[in-house]
Amino acid sequence: MGKTAAKKCIDILLLLLFFIELGGMFFPSLLHELLGFCLLALVLVHNAINNQFYKNFFRGTNNTHRTANKISIILFGVSLLILAVSGIALSPDLLANAHFAENLNWRSIHLGAAIAALILLFTHLLLHAGRYIHGRRFVIAAGAVFVLAAAGIFGMPYLDRWFHQVHVDREKIVQGEKVPFRGRVLTVYFSRVGNTDFPPNVDAVSGASVMKDKETIIGNAEMIAAMAHNAAGGEIYAIRTEKTYPAGYIDTTKEGKKEIAAGERPAIREPFPAAEEYDVIILVYPLWWNTMPMAVESFLERYDLSGKTILPIVTHGSGGAGDSLSALRRATNATVASDCLTIYSSDIPASRQAIADYLKKYAVK
Ligand SMILES: Cc1cc2nc3c(=O)[nH]c(=O)nc-3n(C[C@H](O)[C@H](O)[C@H](O)COP(=O)(O)O)c2cc1C
Missing domain, CATH: 3.40.50.360 (Flavodoxin domain)
Structure with missing residues (x-):
């Protein structure tokens, strides 16, 4: 498999895992945690493969598109980090003994970070798509992203409230x-x-x-x-x-x-x-x-x-x-x-x- 094909495979896997994890409340917490670790590992691989982005971070000129792309990637990284930290703090299975700062509402933090990651991922994809699609097609893509992001913002707290079993000690x-x-x-x-x-x-x-x-x-x-x-x-x-x-x-x-x-x-x-x-x-x-x-x-x-x-x-x-x-x-x-x-x-x-x-x-x- 060539490098480009491997890159594509990882990206598709990443996207798939990300969306599966968003529905984590529908399956056992142990699976959610295991997939969370896989997701984190794939994010690291994705970053290693695309290290050109970091090498060129301070090079060249920054137009609006490039700046927006950089900001969305950094914020996406931050939201993934928060997801990982809050995931550890909440872990009912694998890291149940590693809980910390228990007076913080980690559940809301985890949920908020998931929503933020979803929006930023869509933004990142949209900015990426902007290189290949233009005019009316871009407006349609942006509209679809907007609708999906809104569904995430309003839908996820709803799903969390109705389907999430919270494990407590x-x-x-x-x-x-x-x-x-x-x-x-x-x-x-x-x-x-x-x-x-x-x-x-x-x-x-x-x-x-x-x-x-x-x-x-x-x-x-x-x-x-x-x-x-x-x-x-x-x-x-x-x-x-x-x-x-x-x-x-x-x-x-x-x-x-x-x-x-x-x-x-x-x-x-x-x-x-x-x-x-x-x-x-x-x-x-x-x-x-x-x-x-x-x-x-x-x-x-x-x-x-x-x-x-x-x-x-x-x-x-x-x-x-x-x-x-x-x-x-x-x-x-x-x-x-x-x-x-x-x-x-x-x-x-x-x-x-x-x-x-x-x-x-x-x-x-
Ligand atoms: C019969 C019934 C009516 C409810 N009505 C409301 C309501 O009007 N507003 C609201 O915010 N929550 C409402 N809820 C949600 C409960 O207030 C909420 O889930 C609460 O945390 C349940 O506590 P419990 O597990 O001790 O019963 C209702 C729940 C039930 C079972």
């Missing part, structure tokens, strides 16, 4: 700064997990960003509550309903919608805690249709909590706290903290410090 990420409170603290949470009969094969569980520690699924609110409990101490209580929710995420959203429309108060299965005996209640719940899940109302309506403080922490899929704080204030006579903490579902693994910082505002000074 629960014991590890729950640990962090302690926040002593003056009074007694009770952490109460409601989560889809714990109120759903999931099938034995957790890989088959559909849903928005499922978190797993080995084979155990962890609810988003459940994880946040565990972090808050680790920070503030005291007791922890899970709101568990007598009814169970469907294993499918979409079906649960439909069930939640029906409950809210009917103003249902799902019956609670576990014995109620003596919530009146606590001074501070950290209440963690997911945003459901822009408000609190009805099971949280079932819990609150049971108590007279006057003189107590509720610190709400809301996990959501982009809606923040929605209108849930007004619903919370209607449902309880406790003092609800004016600022609540909202945590986007994908940010949970890296939210331990944000939770401590929020609690510190209400703890012993």
Whole structure:
């Protein structure tokens, strides 16, 4: 095989691998990591073969095309570097012991770098194509690149949210700064997990960003509550309903919608805690249709909590706290903290410090 043919083969392989890796959320994490290493190796080979680019970097004159090409290649290299570093920091399999800077939201960094790499790759290809195609054909190619880049920008966070199983080490990420409170603290949470009969094969569980520690699924609110409990101490209580929710995420959203429309108060299965005996209640719940899940109302309506403080922490899929704080204030006579903490579902693994910082505002000074 001649040098030019080998170069072409590597480029095609590189492109293929790059796009396969972009869909990494659809296949096992070990494969994603292995292919990631292959991609990195091929990038190095590609650079070695095309070293002329570096040799000529400071030579010759720079017209707009050449400057744009140089910038796009450098930025593409930077985004690949960030992908590699964040990939190592996130690695659930091959480099699981090499994690570092765990308070950084590596998942968002990895996703952001993938989107940037995609856009820069398209830009690089387009600039390259500019040498061979001109006029109307170039405009069409540029339009196609624009559409593909837009699909990447909007599509990838969507795919990440819906299809990415996040592997966490629960014991590890729950640990962090302690926040002593003056009074007694009770952490109460409601989560889809714990109120759903999931099938034995957790890989088959559909849903928005499922978190797993080995084979155990962890609810988003459940994880946040565990972090808050680790920070503030005291007791922890899970709101568990007598009814169970469907294993499918979409079906649960439909069930939640029906409950809210009917103003249902799902019956609670576990014995109620003596919530009146606590001074501070950290209440963690997911945003459901822009408000609190009805099971949280079932819990609150049971108590007279006057003189107590509720610190709400809301996990959501982009809606923040929605209108849930007004619903919370209607449902309880406790003092609800004016600022609540909202945590986007994908940010949970890296939210331990944000939770401590929020609690510190209400703890012993
Ligand atoms: C019934 C239902 C309704 C939801 N409604 C919203 C919503 O209105 N806005 C939003 O941002 N996320 C919404 N979500 C997403 C959840 O708030 C989000 O995935 C949360 O992190 C789930 O926490 P959990 O795993 O503890 O149940 C909804 C989820 C369900 C199941």
